[in-house]
Amino acid sequence: MDFLAEGVRRAWGLLIAGDSEVFGIAALTLKVAIVATAISCAVGLPLGYFLATRRFWGRRAALTMVNTALAFPTVVVGLLLYGILSRRGPLGGFGWLYTWEAIVAGDVLLALPIAAALSAAAVQGVDPRVRRTAETLGAGPWRTAWTVAREARFALAAVITAAFGQVVAEIGAAMILGGNIRGSTRTLTTAVALYTSQGDFGMALALGLVLIILALVVNIALQVLQGRGGGHA
Amino acid sequence: MLELRGVRHRYGKRLVLDLEQFTVPRGAVVAVVGHNGAGKSTLLRLLALLEAPTEGQVLLNGVVVPRRAAAALRRRVTLVEQRPVLFRGTVLENLVYGLQLRGIGRAAVHGIIGDVIDRLGLQPLLHRSRAELSDGEVQRVAVARALALRTDVLLLDEPASSADSAAAGALYRALAAERAARPVTVCVASHQLEDAYRWADDIRALADGRLSPVTPENLFRVDLPPGDGVKNVRIGGGGIEIAVMTERTGAAVLAVPPTDIFVSREPLASSARNVFKGRVRGMAIDRHGAGVQVRAEMGGDGGVELVASVTAEAARDLALAPGASVVFSFKATAVRVF
Numbered sequence: 001m002d003f004l005a006e007g008v009r010r011a012w013g014l015l016i017a018g019d020s021e022v023f024g025i026a027a028l029t030l031k032v033a034i035v036a037t038a039i040s041c042a043v044g045l046p047l048g049y050f051l052a053t054r055r056f057w058g059r060r061a062a063l064t065m066v067n068t069a070l071a072f073p074t075v076v077v078g079l080l081l082y083g084i085l086s087r088r089g090p091l092g093g094f095g096w097l098y099t100w101e102a103i104v105a106g107d108v109l110l111a112l113p114i115a116a117a118l119s120a121a122a123v124q125g126v127d128p129r130v131r132r133t134a135e136t137l138g139a140g141p142w143r144t145a146w147t148v149a150r151e152a153r154f155a156l157a158a159v160i161t162a163a164f165g166q167v168v169a170e171i172g173a174a175m176i177l178g179g180n181i182r183g184s185t186r187t188l189t190t191a192v193a194l195y196t197s198q199g200d201f202g203m204a205l206a207l208g209l210v211l212i213i214l215a216l217v218v219n220i221a222l223q224v225l226q227g228r229g230g231g232h233a
Numbered sequence: 234m235l236e237l238r239g240v241r242h243r244y245g246k247r248l249v250l251d252l253e254q255f256t257v258p259r260g261a262v263v264a265v266v267g268h269n270g271a272g273k274s275t276l277l278r279l280l281a282l283l284e285a286p287t288e289g290q291v292l293l294n295g296v297v298v299p300r301r302a303a304a305a306l307r308r309r310v311t312l313v314e315q316r317p318v319l320f321r322g323t324v325l326e327n328l329v330y331g332l333q334l335r336g337i338g339r340a341a342v343h344g345i346i347g348d349v350i351d352r353l354g355l356q357p358l359l360h361r362s363r364a365e366l367s368d369g370e371v372q373r374v375a376v377a378r379a380l381a382l383r384t385d386v387l388l389l390d391e392p393a394s395s396a397d398s399a400a401a402g403a404l405y406r407a408l409a410a411e412r413a414a415r416p417v418t419v420c421v422a423s424h425q426l427e428d429a430y431r432w433a434d435d436i437r438a439l440a441d442g443r444l445s446p447v448t449p450e451n452l453f454r455v456d457l458p459p460g461d462g463v464k465n466v467r468i469g470g471g472g473i474e475i476a477v478m479t480e481r482t483g484a485a486v487l488a489v490p491p492t493d494i495f496v497s498r499e500p501l502a503s504s505a506r507n508v509f510k511g512r513v514r515g516m517a518i519d520r521h522g523a524g525v526q527v528r529a530e531m532g533g534d535g536g537v538e539l540v541a542s543v544t545a546e547a548a549r550d551l552a553l554a555p556g557a558s559v560v561f562s563f564k565a566t567a568v569r570v571f
Contacts, residue, residue: 129318132283137331137382138308150321 003201010202011209019206026210029188032100033168033214036107040163043108044115045156049145051116052123053131063120069113074106074172081106082176098179103187106173111163118162122155123148157226164218168211188214234259234418235280235310235386240289242275242442249275250286250442257386262412262419264433268454272442273422274315277388280420281312308335311382315390315422317375319363324355324374327363331382349377352407368395376404380411387411389421405432440486445571450526450540451489457482463506463565469537476506476565485570493567494541496527497560498551505562511536513557516548524548529559 014022051063083089085097085105096102126148134147149156171189178185180194188211195204235257242250250272257263257280265273278284279291282302291298298306311331319327328346337345350356353373363371372395379387392408393401409432411417421433438445440452453468453475459482465474466487477487495501500508511531518525525548527541539561543553553559 127318129314129316130320132278132312132314133318133320135283135304135307136281136310136312137378138304138311138334140304140334143334147320 007201007205011206014203014206015209022203022206022210024183025186025188025191025207026214028100028186029168029211030214032103032107032174032187033164033218036104036111036167037160037164039104040108040111040115040167041160044112044163045119045149045159046145047112047116048119048121048159049123049148052120053148063117066113066117066120070117072110072113074110074170075176076172077109078106078173078176081109081173085177097177098181098185100178100185102177103174103185106177107167107170110170110173111166114166115159115163118159119156122152122159125155126151154226157222161219161222165215168215168218234261234294235420236292236295237276237279237286238290238292240279240286240291242279242284242289243287248442250279252276252289252442252444255437255444257418257420259418260416261435262421262433264436265420265422265439266424266436267422267439267445268424268452271439273424273439274390275442276439277312277390277420277422280386281310281388282307283312308382309384310386310388311379311384312388313372313375313379313390313392315394316368317372319366319371319374319378321363323360323362324366325359327374328355328359328378328381331378335382345383346377346381349380349407352380352403352410353377354403369397369400372396373400373404376407380407383415384417386418386420389419391423392421408432440488440571441484443486443571445486445488450491453487453537455485455487457485457570469532473509473532473537475568477568477570478565479568479570481570488569488571489539489563489567490569491526491540491542493563494539495562496541496543496547496551496553497562498558500560501562503562504564506565507568508560508562509539510558510560511539513553513555513559514538515555516553525553527553527559529561531561 051059051066081102082097084091085094085102086092087097096105130151131144131148134144139147169189171193174185174187175190175193178187178190180186180190186194188207192204192207192211195201195207237252237255240250240252240255241248255276265276267273275284279286282291282293282298285291285300293306293309320330325346328349329342332342332345350359353376355374355377358366358370358374366374372392376389376392393404396404408419412419438452441454445452455466455468457466457479458464461480463476463478465476467474468487475487475489479485495503495505500510509531511529513527513529515528516525517528524542524544527543527548528538529541530536530538541561
């Protein structure tokens, strides 16, 4: 118990003192998470809408594939992307391996199925008459999609939150693709793993607390945005 | 104006619509009547260009509509669904939705919606959200939202199903005013024959996805037992059995033409195999103005409603009035099977 209390005391001290390493790691984590969530949602939400609303050959297979991808182990995704981004891989020329961009690429691959599968479910949950009504009132495909999205706003906000949660908390891909390089690609999760293995429990706990606070702040921000867009039912 | 040609529409393997030809002429009001599940709503969705038929074509002004109709084409037709939905936001925001899509300026929008707001008495509802409206009010707003668009074709699926009689009256008056103001083509689906008779130029009956070859009254979906000759078939939920002469078996629709029903106050000795006692529920001048439609419920409360046509003189001689006891008789051979 002393060990745990000591860890909490040290974590608190680091946070109060504004430890530059802790905040540097937190800033990088936030940057990676925001960029990866934005990209995965920019692609995944329209993909989910498409899968939910269009009838085409292979749709069921596509939905099964997306749902299966939800359970992809993060280390396997990291490994596959490592092969692609490494010097001898097909995208080795970009020189992305062990950069924050590589972590973003891995996180996008992990969050994309979440964004697509959950947004497809969210759109399928909207009364089909909403889409028909928008169309019969003269809306084109984009305006119809926007109208449906407005009806599913709470579910879609939850999709974004889930994608962010996946990205901010994953460690496998970040470790393999980023390399956990101090001051460059060390994220909160990889740092927690490192400091724990080094026995610096206080530092690990401080970073863990930052991770939780980060997730909390982003969730509250999303809820505030939802509330602002709420208004009439 | 709008036409379906050789249309067979399926949901999965189920054939829901089978129409060789269905035309809604320009400027006409066509009523489509039929049971729940007869295919009325599907028909309207095809006419609204919201769905493409599995087989066959939809033509607008003689031109075949592509399978995925562009928004510009869809903007010429509007559908109000049976249970319409309003988008989130206020009634006012719903009313301007389609007009804004058409790029109509703010001043013009207010002029247009002001007109429908007055006609349908929506002023007190304008700033309410959908959660604050009754089903009837939602239906009125949905009709107003469609009327505001001034489309060439207006499709209405049971437009007064949730309205009380006053609201239904306001709704029909608004539609009549719209027709008087401009040449709008209307197709309305209803299971209420009175509505259809009141204001449609043409009435079509739909049963099991097909157009009925006879008038729309007295249609019953049945399952015919095997065998030849006279069969007794239970109809409706009131335990009434109709004797029908047919060789057909399996799912079918029975139609009893109202003109083939004898109306009397007491049972008559005759060759009729179908004799039902009941009470008059309503009377209306029939749509050709030549006689009276007598609507009676047979087999007691919760029984089956039948409609018979009689001359005005016969109705007077028999002293027919709502609540009066009445006997309907018709031959087994008078029952049409399709």
